[in-house]
Structures are given as C-alpha cells and as structure tokens.
Amino acid sequence: MNALDIITKKRNGEKLCREEIDYFIHGYAANRLPDYQMAALLMAVFFQGMDFEETAGLTNSMLHSGDILNFKNVDGFKIDKHSTGGVGDKVSLILAPLVAAAGLKVPMISGRGLGHSGGTLDKLESIPGFRTNLSVEEFYRQICDLGVSMIGQTEMIVPADRKMYALRDATATIESIPLITGSILSKKLAEGIDGLVLDVKTGRGAFMQNFKDAETLATSLIRTAELNGLPTTALITNMDQPLGNTAGNWLETREAIEALHGNGPEDLVDVTFALAAQMLVMAGFAANVDQARKELQKLIINGKAFQKFCDMVQAQGGDLAFIDEPEKYPPSKIILPVLSEQEGYVQKLDARKIGFAVVHLGGGREVMEDRIDYAAGVVLYKKIGDFVRENEVLAELHTDRRDTVETIRKDVLSAFEIGEERMQKPELIFRVLKKSES
C-alpha cells in the first residue's frame, strides 16, 4: 500500500477501503506522509466524493488518531449538540445547562468563531475568568458533579483533524461533504457520548447556503454517525437572518442569560427548545417532543436551568457578578444606532453581512490569531416581518473602533431590505431528520 496508489484510486473515482483510509490518515497524523500528498487526496475527494461507508471509515480513522474520552463509568445518558455555525447562534449556552438540569450529561467540546460565524468558546470567554481549557480530569469530574461542562479542543483529541483542517483551509478543500462530516463527527465521537443532536443551518449566514446542500450534509452526518454507532438526530434550521437579537460575544451571552430567565427572543427560544426536546426524547427522558418541551419550560420557570448555568460558570472560574448583574459589564466606548432611511416591513436581514459587521467592529476574527473585543457587536431592534418607520432604530453597533464605525453603519443598514409588502416571520425549523428518514 502506498500514498500515490491511494490518491490515484480516489482520483479515478474508485472507493477506498478501510485499510487505505487508515494508512493515509494515520500516516499523515504521524507526519509520515507529506502535506502535498494529503492536499492532492483532499482535492480528489472534493471532486469524487466518498460514499457513507468511506466517510464512516474516514471519521473513525480520524477519531483514532487521538484520545477518546471514556464516560462509561459516569451514570446517565451522555449527549451533545453540534451546530454547523451561524450568526447570533448562542443556543449552546442555553441548551447545555437546560438539558443538564433535566438530568442529562453534556460533555460539550466547542470551537471558536472565524469569519462571519461566531463560536461558543468566545462567548463563554466573554465572562471574565471563565476557563475553557480544563484538563481532561477536570472536565470528567465536572460532568460527574454538575452534568455539564463546556470546553475547547485539546491537543490530544483528534489531532488528525487539527492538521487536516489547517491544510483544507489553505487548499480550497473545506467545502466537501465527506470531509466536513469527518471533521465534525470525529470530534463528537471523541466525547464518548451516547447520542447527538445536530443543528444544520441553512441560509445566507450559514455555511450551507441552500436547503439541498444542508439536507445532503445532514444525511451524511446521520448515516456516518450511525455507522459509527452514535444515534443522531438532525434539525435543518433557518440562518437567513441572525438568531435572536444580538451578535457579538458578550451581547450574546447576556441574551442567553435572559433566555435562561425566560425572557429570550422567540426564534432563539424556539430553536433551543426544538433541539433540547430531541435530546430528551433520545435519552428516553420524555415520550415525545411535546412532553419534552413542557419539561424544559418547567426548568426555565423554576430557575433550575439558570442555576445550572451559574454552577457551570462558577466551576469553570467565571465571575458570577456579571451573570447576576449583566448591566455592570463594561460597555463599548461607542454605541451607535443604525436608523432606517425608509418606512416599511423588513423583507430580508442578511445574516452574513451582520456577521462580518461584528468582525469589523472588533468582535470576531478574520484570521485565527486575531484578538477579540468581547463587548463589540450588533443589537438588532428589527427583524424580518417587523414594521419600521423612517429614522426608527434598526440596530445598534457596539464598538471601540471610532474610525470604522461609520462604514460599518452603512454595511449594517444595507443588510436590511425594507419594502411595502407585509412579511410573515420566516419558518425556523425546516426539517427533522432521523436515521429511518435520512
């Protein structure tokens, strides 16, 4: 077996066997195969694809390039949620303590934001003192004690993905369903979970901009996860406009706290409950989604979900003062309203533009090395379907960057399309996919 033959085989559209995939992935992870051969294979996969069996093999091979967490001795159903990313997506911050309050164990390993898309780790780290770099032992103990912990990737988990992702980023091979599937699922499988719920986003602010692609990715993820023995449900949800009314790390964390108090915006709460309800059903904690929703609602009303969030923040070193009184968080130097120049109904609100506005306000990254201004971001006062008068506030910019804020005001204004036509609130959840349906 050699790398050239494997590249040639995939290039010719043939199916790779498990041994060939292992040879390539493990050889690459161990620096026995050069970057250029992996780059050639990745581009060949981009063009020729992989079937579900190959994708499952790829995922498993990547998984075994590093450590796999073992929660076998931890009582209860271990479950996680993963989102393919979007703008204003602070669901994890609400959902993880919420389902932990219901009695599930949530060992959540998250990522950082890049480009227009935010990341859960950055949102958590906007809480002063919050540590996302727990050791595996600390993580394990917290899952036992609290039922929930949210951390970042460690060096030891799926090192093959770390290397491959950096290479894909430099070789235009990100946008490949089997490669995306392997990257997502290898990391989720490494959490040692019993079940997984996926939020596959589609629309302007999502990685998969059209529904068909999102459905293809969701199907690939479910089939691949099942072939690796992980029961998985996927929701395809709308990411045409940002989720909730905020985009930017602390602004979103604050909105998540509001939601845990029962005061979240409708779309954010709906998506969070839809995902969380699937998790309860999967774990056998509820007979169906409706019953699960009622249970979740109770945990919001009785304060147990918020309490779980506070316990987690405290356990991970975060300053509870800002959780108790979010208004005390140091604000941005500039808070600039974006006024509507016309009257009418919001027809469209471009999530992608809002996402990039957050980056340019200082709240995101253009490259992985950028530092983040946690307070920076956008607050949305109007969303699709809302009526707005001339000179009424559409949004608010939070930033310390005086010299670029005017440019960004124009960008954010242009993200709103306003017209005379009355608009329905857009559909939020397009489809729920499980094994039998996918």
Place this chain on the structure above:
Amino acid sequence: MNALDIITKKRNGEKLCREEIDYFIHGYAANRLPDYQMAALLMAVFFQGMDFEETAGLTNSMLHSGDILNFKNVDGFKIDKHSTGGVGDKVSLILAPLVAAAGLKVPMISGRGLGHSGGTLDKLESIPGFRTNLSVEEFYRQICDLGVSMIGQTEMIVPADRKMYALRDATATIESIPLITGSILSKKLAEGIDGLVLDVKTGRGAFMQNFKDAETLATSLIRTAELNGLPTTALITNMDQPLGNTAGNWLETREAIEALHGNGPEDLVDVTFALAAQMLVMAGFAANVDQARKELQKLIINGKAFQKFCDMVQAQGGDLAFIDEPEKYPPSKIILPVLSEQEGYVQKLDARKIGFAVVHLGGGREVMEDRIDYAAGVVLYKKIGDFVRENEVLAELHTDRRDTVETIRKDVLSAFEIGEERMQKPELIFRVLKKSES
C-alpha cells in the same frame, strides 16, 4: 492575489488569467508557495482542465522560470523534434544528424528513460565517453560548428518543470493534458528554436494508449506552441509494437547506426523520414514532403548523415571505435533466444511488455536512481504480420541477470500473440496535424 483564491477559482472551473498563473508558477519555483498548495492546484487542473489560452500562459510562465537559450546570432533555421515516448524509439539518434546534414540547426535537449519507456540520453550514453552534460557554452558552440548537439536538461532551464514534475509524480497528477503540454513545450521553447515537429505516440507502448487522447494532446501541443509563437507540426504515430527491431540502449544505438548506413528496419526509417521531412518543409528546405524525402535519402546514401553523427559523437567525447565497429561492443553475458511455441502469423506484439522486459533485463529504470546496463535489451526477430514456425526465434534477450532471465523469457513470449490469420503490417502514421487542421 493569493494562492488560495487561485486554487478556489480553478477548483470551481473558472479560467485563470495570466497574472494568476504567473503568481502561482513563479511563486512556486521561487519556494514562496508550498508544495501542498501546488498539489491542490494540480489536482484541480486535473479535474477542471485549462483552455488553450491558460495552457499557453502556463507554458510561458514555466518557460520564464529559468534561462532561455538564445540562438538568434546563429545562422539558419533552428528546429527540434520531440517524441512523447515509447519502446524502441531511437528516432532522435538518426533524425538529428540527418536533418543537420541537410543544413538545419538542431539544439536537442532530451530526457532519460523511466518505466517501460526509453530515453534518448541513455541511448547516447551507451556510447563510451559520450557526454550529455555539456555546458550551455559548449552546446551553443557545437550548434554553430556542427549544426547539431544532443544534451540533457540543465538546472537552469525551466526549473519550475523540474519541481512540478516531481510533485506531479507523487500526487497522481501526471495524466493531465494541460500539465503535460506545459511540461513538454516549456522545455522546447527554452531551446530558442524556430520550429518544432512532434511525434505523439499512441498504442499499447505509449503514454496515450488510445488515438482520441493522442489527438487531444497533439492539438493542445500545437495550439499552445503557436500561441507562444512556435510553428509546430505533430504526427500521431503507432506505438502498439516497438519501433524497429531492438529495445535497450546500446542495441538501439547500434540499430540507429545501421539506419544511418541505409540498413534500418522499414518502420523505423519510415517514421524517421516522415518526421524529418516535415522539418525540412517547415524550414523551407523542401517544397513538399516528397521532395524532402528524396533529399534525406541522398544524405543517407552519400554518407553525410552518418558523418554528421560521427562528428557529433566525437565532439561530445564519445568513442568512435564502437561507432565504426559496433560488433566490438562488450556483449551481455547471457544472450537467450525466445522460441515460438506455435506456428502462425504474429497478430500482436505488446510494446509495453517489451519495454518492461528491458527494464527487468537491466536496461531501464524503475525509479530515477536505478543504474542502467547499457548492453541489456531485447532484439526482435518477428513483428506484427510476420510468419513464424514452431521453435523459430521470436526474439533474443541480452542480459547479465542470470536469475531472472527465464521469467523474462516467458514475459516476452507472452508479448507475442500468434494466430492463423494473415496480418497486414500495421499502419505507422495515423495523422499529420498542423495549425490549420488542429
């Protein structure tokens, strides 16, 4: 402009502009761009192709990564021939001195053999003392003095191709028409010639095994050469069976000497004359191909072609003793006949198998580092269309490798397909392509 955008563009099937190609090729040649990004681009080109304008840009960009020979002050028409490679193809050894004897200037830069396919440099170096590594100054002076010189690639000529070819070889991106075109033509353009004749081979022993692919390559070569200002004619010729009656370096050199004496096998002489005649016509040394053939025939009969060959061998340090008396060349230790096991007409003679037999007899390379036994090879006594009796000699193996010769005898025997049906001698020259036709 950056490498990732250029890879993405080609991956998406878009046309690259000249600046983008230059950025990538020159950046790579200068080690500013990493191998993995070039590997990704090469694989994207493999799948998406390049149009003639892009291919011409690629060729020109590769050409300008190094030195270009300048024969502007050398009187006369500078011309070269290039073959896409095959088995028993010793045409260059006859053709170069032949057309030089006719008054053309032939600054020929050739390659080495690899795999089943032989190389002109190895054949020349089978002559004791023959130097193929002349300096550019020596090469230039010899073209002025003799009108012909045959050397190998120098470090300074098209360094981009050297790097790219090694990378293509390791990334399964050899078989791409635009990349093959760029590799061949950048090196020919670097010779500073006024015209080019191509021998694009097709059949079992050729790189392009079917006619359609050979025609596509020939068209790409002609169009790309013309876009770079180099008048080019291509012949598509048959490489189902070896050309001439020998395969192996010294055996072929000796056959070339025979041909220069007027005693060459018919197919070898026909292909050589067809190519050489096109060169004379292109240079304006003959009104048409028939007139050119007569002129060439004269140069064989009057000994001028052979004399030019001797002058070149002498100028490049080769021992003329073996040119004058080839029978004095130290023979292989083993000369084993391959006897036919049946009676009939030779239906097929697999050039590829003969090519690999030469390698296994010691006369070729499996990898570029292998040393060559110049005396080793195969002499063919029967070719397609010939009648053979049981136990009559089909071929003769020349080798020092006692332990493998029996295996190779069987391989060579299996290269012959013998049947009852009478066979015509196969067609040799399928098509002549010029600018207007391609």
